[in-house]
Amino acid sequence: MRELLQKYANTFSIQLEKISLSENEQRSVNHPIVFLFIGDMVKDALKAIMTINEEKWQNSSGVLYFHAYQTDTITGGNVLSLQLTGRDQDRKSQRKETYEAFYRDDNKLIELNKTFRRLSSKIAEYGKDYSSLKKVNLCVVTAIDDSANILIQEFTLLLKSILQESFRLVEVDLYGLMKEKQDGENFALSTSLGISFLTELDHYQTDEYTFVKELQLTEDHLRLNVSHPPSPLFDLVYLLSDKNEDGLISSDAAHQNIEIISNLNLLKNRKMITDYHEKMDSYNHQDFKRGIKGNSRQPVYASAGFSKVIRPNKAIALHAAHHFFNELLLSLKAAGKEKREKVLSLFGLSEQHFEKHYHQYLPPVEKIADMNGLLGLSSSYQTVKKMSVRDAEEYLYEGGTQTFFFNNFEEPIREHSQGLDLRDHIERCLYENIINHEQYGLYCGYLWTSDTPGTEINMLNEIDKLVRDTKNERLEKEARLEQYYQQLVDHGDFKKSYLPFSDKKNLKSFVHYFFEAVYGTKYEILKLKVKQAILKQYRAVLEEHHHDLRKKIGLIDQLESLLKQTAAESLYDSDDVLDKNIAEYYAGTLARITAKLKEKRGPHFFSDERFFGNLLSLLEDGNAMTLLERLLLVCNREVLTQEEFHLSFEDELLERANVMTDYENREILSKEDLFKQLYLRLHENSCVQIEVFNYTQDHRYEEKYFFGDFYSKFMKFALEKEHETRQWKVGCAHEKKSSGIEKLAIMGGFRLIDLMYYRNCEKYYKAYTENGYEFHANIVESSV
Structure with missing residues (x-):
């Protein structure tokens, strides 16, 4: 991958040098x-x-x-x-x-x-x-x-x-x-x-x-x-x-x-x-x-x-790739800051989604009313009112209600629970609603399925919380059910009449209360059992996919680390003037370019097929090479072609030199100061590549030539400086839109001795x- 990065940087540097060669005949030999x-x-x-x-x-x-x-x-x-x-x-x-x-x-x-x-x-x-x-x-x-x-x-x-x-x-x-x-x-x-x-x-x-x-x-x-x-x-x-x-x-x-x-x-x-x-x-x-x-x-x-002062195009290209990738990561991470209710809904874990599951797996609660037909005609309220609700149920129905509930509710639910397979549904929610969705993507899928403490929301923790809440609610309902069974019938919370001939009316009121309170609670407990089974599968499937997603994110982190390191290494032999503030300047430049792209192509343009599309598909090979190739392709096509990368040599250098300054900072580098630094650098480094014994050299003849845009402000400055000496012939090999300035000093007249x-x-x-x-x-x- 390092070789690919270096090839990308070299290509950008060469392209920038040749950007106007079709017009620049001065770079042709006659x-x-x-x-x-x-x-x-x-x-x-x-x-x-x-x-x-x-x-x-x-x-x-x-x-x-x-x-x-x-x-x-x-x-x-x-x-x-x-x-x-x-x-x-x-x-x-x-x-x-x-x-x-x-x-x-x-x-x-x-x-x-x-x-x-x-x-x-x-x-x-x-x-x-x-x-x-x-x-x-x-x-x-x-x-x-x-x-x-x-x-x-x-x-x-x-x-x-x-x-x-x-x-x-x-x-x-x-x-x-x-x-x-x-x-x-x-x-x-x-x-x-x-x-x-x-x-x-x-x-x-x-x-x-x-x-x-x-x-x-x-x-x-x-x-x-x-x-x-x-x-x-x-x-x-x-x-x-x-x-x-x-x-x-x-x-x-x-x-x-x-x-x-x-x-x-x-x-x-x-x-x-x-x-x-x-x-x-x-x-x-x-x-x-x-x-x-x-x-x-x-x-x-x-x-x-020979000496040259050139824009460090290779370092710039590497920093551009690094910062654009950072913009992608920032966009992915920003999408993860979603409300809890929305994320639960995306995963299919909102209460509305659970109600759909209940409707699919549970008989309707209205079927409980069918047990009313089990009551014998000879029963009377006076007979059961001093009994506990459990005893009254046994007396009135002789186990018929429990059998009915088991056959019509508990057994179907048990069979459904044993055959419950929500993997496809869970994966569809994860991939269609999140990973493959332009608004969220791979990082949200990873972040929201994580159980790492400190994240704003993650589904494994949410599922664990739902499991605890469901268990507690079930225990609470089971305790309440036991309370219902243990209380006396006459102490039940239903409407009673103490007028003569109200026995059947009171019994009917009790039966209605009984089915609603006892079997209604049992029905709620069944719903909670279904919810527990659903949550158990959700946790297992999401945990499994998070393990795979973590590997993918590891590849992204590995690529980010490589980009950062390669960009930093490009400045190991940094020149104080020419390489100043590259990281800071191009971080801001890429942020502005990203903002322009969002305005032009929409807030989720990173997910466009023209850019990165589905990140998951770029990481299928188990390494980050395909993602790196796409990044560099996008950088070459969409980033490095932006006008910010085609400023004149002197304008880019001046802007970059002053990127850290503010209005209260008096140490702003003026254009004249910059020109002086560049001129001295060219002069000092163009010392001829031979050592002669000055006292024996009778004749010395020199000429000096610049290679650069003759009409640029810096070139005019440099030529004026050279002409002030009047010690040698000075010329300029004019080249349009050069990304730097070169100086060739030629000297002759010495002998072997x-x-x-x-x-x-x-x-x-x-x-x-x-x-x-x-x-x-x-x-x-x-x-x-």
């Missing part, structure tokens, strides 16, 4: 882009950059990826790969052996040629995704300490030569990923491998670098030259480390570097907008190259930094070389 990943160490980078491009680029489906690997790669429709020979080499010569193994294996070279040509053909197939096919951007990515990068000139120039057969211009940039954190056992060796690559790279980037090799190899083993005239191998080389310019190592640096690569390629290749504004200052690749080169005759390199990495690690390289380690394969000499 020319085809091919990513060439070299070495095992960049497999994770390949996966990450594919994910980012898919999320952010409208035409990402046309981007192609190639991976040259030794042990493992990934698969996908847009991913082509080739496994290099020469695995498990000697540590002392692994780079050299990788190089030599490549040149020994003609079959592998043929396979590489075929794969590159298939890649070139695929670009043409995806041509409709791009606005221009005049140029192809080849983006080479490698980890500098991966031994496979010894073949970087071969892979780059072979692919470039094949692409040049179909495209006028192929522009090649390199992104070298560096790791300076010393957390492994092979730090010295890995840094020596890195220095080896950088040394070769410095050779590749000279103006005099040339290359001629027979790398184009046909299936018939015919060889053709791949050549490169005197010029640097790569247009631009970006070196991106896990340590930034301030010397700080971040655990998020690897992902940040991937975002830099993606955004640099977007900045370089994005479509130009029609409503261009001069203050946008779009990126110009040639201007940046000239800017970092200056007057230097030595190869120079670039790096970049300016790198702290190079200065600190060159000693390891020299030590390993002096001890017989072979890091090169005469590349310098073999490159003509």
